[in-house]
Structures are given as structure tokens and as C-alpha cells.
Amino acid sequence: MSVLEIRDYSLDYVTRDGTYHVLQDIDLAIAEGEVLGLVGESGSGKTSLAWAIMRHLPGNARELKGTLRLGDTDLCAAGSRALETIRGRRMSMVFQDPSTALNPTLTLGRQVSEVLVRHRGLSEREAWREAERALEHVELRDVPALMKRYPHQASGGEKQRVVIATAFACRPELIVFDEPTTALDVITGARILELFARLRAETGVAALYISHDLALVARVADRVAILEQGRIVEEAPADRIFRAPTQPYTRRLVAAVPRPDRRLVADQPASQAVLAADAIAVRYDRREATRNVHLDIRRGEILGVVGESGSGKSSLARALTGLAAYSGTIALDGRPVGRMDRVYRRAVQIVFQHPDSSLNPRQTVQSILARPLRLYGGDVATIPALLEAVRLPAHYARRYPHQLSGGEKQRVAIARAFAAQPELVICDEITAPLDVSVQASVVELLLSLRRQNGTAYLFITHDLNLVQQVAHRIAVMKAGEVVDLLDIEDIGRGKMHPYTRELMAAAPLPVG
Amino acid sequence: MTDTGRRLLRTPQGVLGLALLAALLLLCLFGGALAPYQPEAMDFAGRFAAPGARHWFGADQLGRDVLSRLLVGARSTVPLAVGATFSGAALGACLGTLSAYLGGRWDEAITRTIDAVMAVPHLLLALILVSTLGKGSLNASFAIAIAVVPSMARVTRSVALVVRRQEYVQAAIARGESGGWIVVAEMLPNVAAPVIIEATIRVAFAVMLFATLSFLGLGAQPPASEWGLMVSEARRFMHQAPWVIVAPSLAIAATAICFNLLGDGLRDALNPRDER
Numbered sequence: 128m129s130v131l132e133i134r135d136y137s138l139d140y141v142t143r144d145g146t147y148h149v150l151q152d153i154d155l156a157i158a159e160g161e162v163l164g165l166v167g168e169s170g171s172g173k174t175s176l177a178w179a180i181m182r183h184l185p186g187n188a189r190e191l192k193g194t195l196r197l198g199d200t201d202l203c204a205a206g207s208r209a210l211e212t213i214r215g216r217r218m219s220m221v222f223q224d225p226s227t228a229l230n231p232t233l234t235l236g237r238q239v240s241e242v243l244v245r246h247r248g249l250s251e252r253e254a255w256r257e258a259e260r261a262l263e264h265v266e267l268r269d270v271p272a273l274m275k276r277y278p279h280q281a282s283g284g285e286k287q288r289v290v291i292a293t294a295f296a297c298r299p300e301l302i303v304f305d306e307p308t309t310a311l312d313v314i315t316g317a318r319i320l321e322l323f324a325r326l327r328a329e330t331g332v333a334a335l336y337i338s339h340d341l342a343l344v345a346r347v348a349d350r351v352a353i354l355e356q357g358r359i360v361e362e363a364p365a366d367r368i369f370r371a372p373t374q375p376y377t378r379r380l381v382a383a384v385p386r387p388d389r390r391l392v393a394d395q396p397a398s399q400a401v402l403a404a405d406a407i408a409v410r411y412d413r414r415e416a417t418r419n420v421h422l423d424i425r426r427g428e429i430l431g432v433v434g435e436s437g438s439g440k441s442s443l444a445r446a447l448t449g450l451a452a453y454s455g456t457i458a459l460d461g462r463p464v465g466r467m468d469r470v471y472r473r474a475v476q477i478v479f480q481h482p483d484s485s486l487n488p489r490q491t492v493q494s495i496l497a498r499p500l501r502l503y504g505g506d507v508a509t510i511p512a513l514l515e516a517v518r519l520p521a522h523y524a525r526r527y528p529h530q531l532s533g534g535e536k537q538r539v540a541i542a543r544a545f546a547a548q549p550e551l552v553i554c555d556e557i558t559a560p561l562d563v564s565v566q567a568s569v570v571e572l573l574l575s576l577r578r579q580n581g582t583a584y585l586f587i588t589h590d591l592n593l594v595q596q597v598a599h600r601i602a603v604m605k606a607g608e609v610v611d612l613l614d615i616e617d618i619g620r621g622k623m624h625p626y627t628r629e630l631m632a633a634a635p636l637p638v639g
Numbered sequence: 640m641t642d643t644g645r646r647l648l649r650t651p652q653g654v655l656g657l658a659l660l661a662a663l664l665l666l667c668l669f670g671g672a673l674a675p676y677q678p679e680a681m682d683f684a685g686r687f688a689a690p691g692a693r694h695w696f697g698a699d700q701l702g703r704d705v706l707s708r709l710l711v712g713a714r715s716t717v718p719l720a721v722g723a724t725f726s727g728a729a730l731g732a733c734l735g736t737l738s739a740y741l742g743g744r745w746d747e748a749i750t751r752t753i754d755a756v757m758a759v760p761h762l763l764l765a766l767i768l769v770s771t772l773g774k775g776s777l778n779a780s781f782a783i784a785i786a787v788v789p790s791m792a793r794v795t796r797s798v799a800l801v802v803r804r805q806e807y808v809q810a811a812i813a814r815g816e817s818g819g820w821i822v823v824a825e826m827l828p829n830v831a832a833p834v835i836i837e838a839t840i841r842v843a844f845a846v847m848l849f850a851t852l853s854f855l856g857l858g859a860q861p862p863a864s865e866w867g868l869m870v871s872e873a874r875r876f877m878h879q880a881p882w883v884i885v886a887p888s889l890a891i892a893a894t895a896i897c898f899n900l901l902g903d904g905l906r907d908a909l910n911p912r913d914e915r
Contacts (some may be wrong), residue, residue: 143649302779422871448813449813449815451810454913469815472813472814472815477810477813479806479807479809481806483807484805484807485807485809485810486807487807487825487828487829488829489828489829498811498814498816499814502815503818571710610794624652
């Protein structure tokens with residue numbers, strides 16, 4: 128018998144602008160002890176399905192037809208009183224961002240023990256002891272002290288472990304994981320996945336694992352279902368979906384997953400440096416974000432910068448673009464840069480991580496692109512050509528950012544950087560918030576712009592597979608310092624820094 | 640902007656607020672022409688005439704028609720209050736955005752100064768200004784504008800601090816834009832929505848503050864038919880002829896309600912993300 132059974136389920140959202148079909152004719156079943164991976168791009172309805180299972184849908188949701196069954200319980204028919212005993216007891220959820228999933232005003236111990244008091248009827252003291260055991264079980268150190276701490280006093284990885292311990296606390300039949308490692312950095316995420324594999328083997332819990340990352344899901348799940356715009360287009364065992372996808376959509380998804388062995392750049396950069404940074408240190412108040420960073424970027428080179436969050440990657444980008452005060456020297460084309468003048472600002476451009484916030488929502492694409500052109504002596508008449516270069520139709524000039532998709536916004540941001548005809552473009556995690564297929568096309572666009580203009584890139588990312596596809600050299604940052612700087616050919620050879628090796632090992636390799 | 644208008648018309652508060660606003664506008668434009676009598680025409684035989692066919696809203700202690708005075712008085716009440724609020728709001732918005740953009744010591748200096756001004760109650764501040772500048776409608780509206788500035792600057796600053804961290808502002812700084820351009824072109828349009836909403840609600844306060852100043856004899860001077868002044872003059876005869884005080888009081892209340900509703904409607908209309 129299956130733990131979760133979804134039959135012919137359809138869901139609509141009713142908004143003022145009309146009705147959206149979010150989920151259509153969903154058929155899914157999860158057997159005992161099975162992990163089903165659910166993969167889809169943003170807007171495919173995967174999170175809506177999770178909330179439908181948890182019975183926590185927004186007020187404008189309309190369930191058209193179909194059934195949701197947990198064991199022998201009909202979830203659609205369960206009233207709010209019945210759901211209170213089902214949620215947390217028979218099924219629970221692990222959220223994407225542990226920093227918002229925990230209540231900031233309760234201690235970590237309280238959040239775990241509360242579930243035990245509520246669902247297992249333990250007394251406060253028993254629950255506290257049981258919570259201690261649960262937290263030790265998720266490999267947290269110094270649990271008694273940790274339980275007295277508040278969420279903001281714990282790291283992201285620790286918090287996610289607490290959330291997972293809470294989810295497992297009542298031995299539920301089903302756990303829904305909604306992108307549990309996306310908000311964490313690579314190494315922490317890899318540890319969480321190891322923990323999940325262990326807990327799963329011990330408890331034999333059934334799980335629905337939702338993610339946009341096909342490579343990751345294929346490693347975690349037994350079976351994978353692909354969701355495209357509210358429909359399940361393919362469902363297959365995890366090892367098969369990567370090797371032999373049958374549907375065109377799945378094939379496109381698989382093709383878009385970055386593989387380190389498939390290089391996208393063949394040429395070699397010139398040997399002279401376009402930008403040389405010497406002993407760059409950035410301080411915020413008393414905290415050192417980076418210290419003593421030496422880097423030189425050669426003409427036309429793609430220099431990858433990798434590292435965990437908080438390793439100083441973005442601070443380096445901010446220093447190089449004059450957004451953060453720094454000490455040390457920067458030289459452009461061999462000449463030291465004293466003040467950030469117009470020549471330097473034109474030559475070094477930056478593209479930011481979040482396409483939603485990097486374009487002014489009150490300006491049209493036309494005025495967004497016209498600004499750098501006016502500033503650096505370009506011609507506003509070249510805007511259609513500029514849009515064409517980033518593969519957007521010329522009439523997009525009249526649009527506002529909210530009328531564009533995430534990938535289109537990022538293209539406009541790239542066009543804005545290239546309007547200055549720069550020699551170096553700093554790409555600060557620009558593909559991170561994009562879907563895999565969009566990400567692939569943005570990377571491809573960057574490479575073709577580089578072929579045309581000979582631009583160098585400082586490519587900051589945490590995606591190790593992607594960086595191995597495009598970079599000539601990789602700088603590895605840890606705690607504000609560059610610990611390793613190696614040519615792409617040297618990866619996997621002997622002289623790698625131990626930390627680099629650890630990072631590489633944590634990156635989920637695509638199977639097959 | 641047409642989008643905002645359409646969304647405004649979809650909320651009941653917006654519709655009611657706009658209808659009242661249209662009525663107020665008509666009063667201000669054509670009030671004088673609509674008035675059945677001259678506002679200052681006295682009729683000693685008809686002193687304290689009760690509301691009826693001749694005087695719809697009754698007559699006051701000098702036999703002047705209350706309705707006519709109300710209609711003519713709209714022009715000397717509403718535009719001044721609206722003008723005072725919006726000029727104060729504009730100044731406050733610029734100050735708040737500038738403060739958020741500059742940050743550090745400048746931010747500290749501007750905010751503390753604003754706090755110091757805020758510590759003085761509105762009415763007291765207005766009283767101090769008017770008694771230094773002299774009585775009169777214009778000085779009163781100037782005082783109201785100044786009284787609005789600190790709280791508007793505070794509201795704007797908190798929104799602008801969020802905008803300051805947005806990447807398009809970072810991009811502008813990295814591009815080498817001047818500070819003035821960043822404040823005016825990049826940040827101000829993005830803090831406008833909450834400022835407009837807040838300012839609209841403040842108009843109601845301004846009408847009342849203006850009425851209070853006139854009531855205290857520091858705003859409009861007799862024989863003007865400014866509404867606050869009408870209330871003040873009618874106070875002595877409240878028990879004898881209550882209608883003389885009720886009519887202008889209701890007019891002030893209606894204006895306040897109009898702008899409050901409009902502010903509520905705008906809050907929903909200017910927040911397109913809240914579509915559900």
C-alpha cells in the first residue's frame with residue numbers, strides 16, 4: 128500500500144486577472160520507504176503541490192477534482208481538527224530557508240520539544256530530554272547549550288538540522304522536503320544530504336523531495352517525476368531519467384545541467400593582465416570580509432571565483448567596483464588606479480545576482496540602457512543593436528522590468544554592462560537564481576559576447592560544475608582569503624589545496 | 640498611472656474617496672457661483688434663522704447664509720491644506736531619501752534634527768511659527784507644511800533605506816552616477832508610493848490643524864468664511880443656534896474622511912503585488 132497517493136488532482140488559482148491552472152491531472156504515489164523526487168522549473172507548481180498535500184493552500188485556491196490520500200486517510204475530506212493531529216504527527220515538512228522556518232523568538236530546544244509535547248503527549252521535561260536525543264541524532268554538537276540558543280545564534284546548517292530533527296521527531300509516515308539545501312552553501316548542503324540518507328535508512332520514512340536541481344534529485348531519490356507547467360510529463364527511476372530521458376522536455380532539462388567534463392571554452396587568454404588587484408582588504412566596521420587578496424585577470428580571461436557563502440567573494444566584487452571601501456592597490460592595464468574615475472568605471476562593469484532588484488522598476492528598458500550610453504559617450508541609437516546582442520527583440524525597449532521574465536531581466540542587466548564596452552565584467556552569482564535551462568542560455572550568451580568583444584570575466588559562483596565548464600583559472604576563497612588559484616587543467620591533479628578538494632567532493636556530480 | 644486609477648476604482652474606499660474628492664473639487668471651483676447669497680450679506684431680521692426653505696443650513700448671528708459661507712469658504716480651506724501637506728511631504732521625502740542615501744554621519748545628523756523637531760507637538764510648532772511670522776492664511780499653511788516635514792521624512796527614510804540596498808542603486812553607484820541623480824532619478828520614484836499614501840492621509844490632519852489655527856484666531860481672519868473660523872465664531876451661540884456650528888464641522892469631517900478613504904484606496908492600488 129502506498130503512503131501517499133495522489134489521484135487525478137487538479138488545482139486552480141483564481142486571481143483578478145483570471146484563473147491559473149496550477150496543477151492538472153496529477154497522478155503520483157509514494158510507496159513505504161520510498162523517496163520520490165519532484166523536479167520542475169520555477170512556476171511549474173511544485174511548491175503548490177507540497178502545500179496541497181500539507182493542506183495549507185491560499186484562500187484563492189480552487190481544488191477542481193482528484194483525491195489526496197495519506198495511508199487510508201482522505202486528506203481533502205479531513206477537517207481542521209483532524210489535520211491538527213495529522214500535520215507534524217503523520218506528515219511533516221522541511222522548508223527551503225531554515226532562517227525563516229524557525230520562530231526567531233523561541234529557543235531551538237523549545238521548537239523541537241513543543242512538537243513532542245503536542246503530538247506525543249510527553250511532559251515538558253520528558254519532551255526536553257527527547258528533543259535533546261533527537262538533536263544529537265542529527266549530528267549536532269554540544270546539544271544542551273545549543274537548545275538554549277535562539278535561531279539567530281546558530282548557523283544555517285545547524286538550523287536546517289534542527290528543522291530536520293523536528294520533522295523526524297514524531298516518526299511521521301511522510302516528510303515533504305522543499306528544496307532543503309538550496310539556501311545553504313555547497314559543503315553544508317552536502318552534509319545535510321548525507322544526514323538525510325542516514326536518517327532515511329534508519330527510519331524508512333517515505334519522502335517527497337522537491338527541487339529544481341535535477342542532478343541533485345537523481346542522487347537523492349528512488350524515482351523522479353518531472354513537472355512542467357502543472358503536468359507530470361515523465362516519471363521514471365532516478366538512474367534512468369538521466370541516462371535515457373524519453374520526453375523532449377526532460378531531455379532539454381538534462382542537457383542544460385552543467386557537466387564539468389563538457390568544456391564550453393576552448394581558447395586561451397592573452398598573457399598580459401587587464402586588471403591586477405594587490406593586497407585587497409575589505410572591512411565592514413570591525414569585521415574583515417577579505418584580507419590580502421592578490422588576483423590578476425588577463426585580457427579575455429574567465430577567472431572563476433568559488434567559495435562558500437561568507438567567504439568574501441561578493442566583498443571582492445564590491446571592492447573592485449568601488450562599492451566598498453578597500454585598502455590595497457588595483458591596477459588597470461598596468462596603470463595603478465587612484466580614485467575610481469570614469470575610465471575605470473567604464474572598463475570594469477558588474478552584473479548582479481538578483482535580476483529582480485538590479486533593474487529600477489520605475490524605468491523602461493530604454494532608459495535603463497540609455498544611462499550608461501550617455502555616461503560613457505555611447506550613442507543612444509545603438510539600443511536596438513544592444514538588445515539584439517543579448518537576443519531580445521528591439522520592442523522590449525519600451526517595457527518595464529516587471530513585464531520581463533527572470534532570464535530576460537538578466538539579459539537586460541548584461542546589456543547594460545556591455546553598453547559601456549567594458550574590458551572586464553564581474554558576474555556576481557548571476558546564474559544562481561535562474562532555472563537550469565535559462566541558466567544555460569545566459570552562460571551561452573556570455574560566452575558569445577566574449578567571443579565578439581574579447582571581454583574578460585570575473586565569474587563568481589558556487590556552482591562548481593558550471594565554473595569548470597567555462598573558467599580558465601579558478602580562485603578558491605575561504606574566510607576572506609584566496610587559498611588556491613589553479614588552472615582548469617590542474618583540477619583533479621595532485622597540487623590541489625585540501626579545501627579545494629573538499630569543495631569538489633561536495634559538488635553533486637551529474638550521474639550517467 | 641491609468642493602471643493605478645483602475646485599481647483605485649476597484650476598492651470601495653477608493654470609489655467613495657474619489658467621489659468625495661470630486662465633490663470637494665466642484666465646491667472649490669464653483670462654490671462662489673453656486674452660493675444662493677453673498678457670503679457677507681447681513682440680514683438682521685433673519686438672525687439665527689433655523690434651517691428651512693430660505694436658508695437650507697440656517698443663518699448665523701449676523702443673518703448670513705451658512706450654506707453660502709460654506710460654499711465660498713471651501714476655496715480658502717481645502718486648497719491651502721492640500722498645498723501645505725504636499726509641499727511639506729515633498730520636502731520631507733527629499734530629506735528622507737537624501738538621509739538614507741548619504742548614510743553614516745550625515746544620516747545621523749539629519750535624523751536627529753528631525754527627531755528634535757518631531758518632539759515638539761504639531762500644534763505647538765505651528766503656533767510658534769505663526770506667532771513669529773504673523774497671523775494669516777498663508778503663514779498658517781506654511782506652518783502646517785513645516786509641521787508635516789519631520790514625520791514624512793521619517794516615513795520616507797525607512798522606505799529609502801530598503802531601496803538604498805537594492806542592486807539598481809548599487810549599479811548606479813558602480814557606474815559613477817552623481818549623488819543628486821541617484822536620489823532624484825533612481826530612488827525617489829521608488830519611494831513615491833508610500834509617500835503619496837501617507838501624504839493623502841496627512842491632508843486630513845492638515846485640514847484640522849488649519850481649522851484649529853483659525854479657531855484660535857491665528858489663521859484666516861474674519862470676516863473670511865474659512866471653515867475653522869466659522870466653527871470658532873459659532874461656538875458662542877452653540878446652544879442658541881446649533882446649526883451654525885454643525886454645518887462647518889460636518890464639512891471639515893467630510894473632507895478628512897474623504898482624504899482618509901483616498902489614502903486607504905491608494906495604499907491598495909499602489910501595491911500591485913497584492914493581487915489576490
